[in-house]
Amino acid sequence: MRTMSQPGASPDDDLLAEAAADIALRDHPDPPATTQVVLDIARTEFAAVISAFQAQTALERARRRTAGGPRS
Secondary structure, three states: OOOOOOOOOOHHHHHHHHHHHHHHHHHOOOOOOOHHHHHHHHHHHHOOOOOHHHHHHHHHHHHHHHOOOOOO
């Protein structure tokens, strides 16, 4: 798995970002989920602090997955 993390960050954070993005897309279809929604879900559901970059990248990947596009 390619990591979205900054050097030295835990790959677990990337998994949490992806999970938060999946939840965001499922629970926030209209209006569409945003990076801030992903950040909020990561914090409240997983007690994880992820970067805005991780949240945005995870959200983009989740959108591609739901649209049937490539995973990475």
